[in-house]
Amino acid sequence: MAAIYTSANVERCGTIHFLKAMRKGFTRKPQDDTGPRVKNYITPAGLQRLKEEHRFLLTRERPAVTKVVSWAASNGDRSENADYQYGKRRLRQIDGRIRFLTKRIDAAEVVDPEIPRKGQAAIRAFFGATVRYANAAGTERVVSIVGTDEVDLKRDHISWVSPLARALMKAEAGDQVVLQAPNGTEYLDVLDVSYERIAVEPFREPPGAESAAKAPIHASRPGKQNS
DSSP states (O other): OOEEEOTTTGGGGGGOOOSOOOOSSTTSOOOOOOSSOOOEEEOHHHHHHHHHHHHHIIIIIHHHHHHHHHHHHTTSOGGGOHHHHHHHHHHHHHHHHHHHHHHHHHTEEEEOTTSOOOTHHHHSOOTTOEEEEEOTTOOEEEEEEEOTTOOBGGGTEEETTSHHHHHHTTOOTTOEEEEEETTEEEEEEEEEEEOOOOOOOOOOOOTTOTTSOOOOHHHHSTTOOOO
16 A cells, blocks of 8 residues: 655655566566565556556456457468457556556555755755756756656656766755766756655557457457357
8 A cells, every 4th residue: 555755754765765666558568576565656647557457457448458369360261360369468568567566565665755844854955856956067967867667857756866966866956965966977967856746657558559449349350250
């Protein structure tokens, strides 16, 4: 069951490390998640997105693909049946993704950026912080520190285990931090640290999903009728 982190213990978020990040996109092969269980720090919106994808796969996409597999199996030789072979492979992908999402949801530790904070937790950068900083050239950038399941570079949402987030962690406005980047060392001036709502891209049904509204199977797959 997901736990809620409040301002009293949010500072500890800066000292715990994730074992790995998940891969985005439910059609991709989930990463190996063997080993010690780790807590999955995540915002409320991020957790909601995982739950919506899990629900979609379990209650809509998997039943739809199972129906296609059953239909394809009735068409004869399965070894030469492309619909059957693809459907079985798709089911394995879905089942792997469902298992992965289940573990991520079960390990979730929810950190709400909008919960009021006190003391150092309110002015320093920890998980859920939105940080504005400038590099040596004076170029400013604003990033939000989120969970590994919520990374969105288009929105400047960075994983809290990324090099940039590690450099900014525990900093406050007026501090200068050192970023060890692949192309060398950078010095960043922290201009502002705030805690506000972080808008996470909601889960959307992928294009081409088998559960999407389609023509009847017999009409959408010409030449595959029973003999």
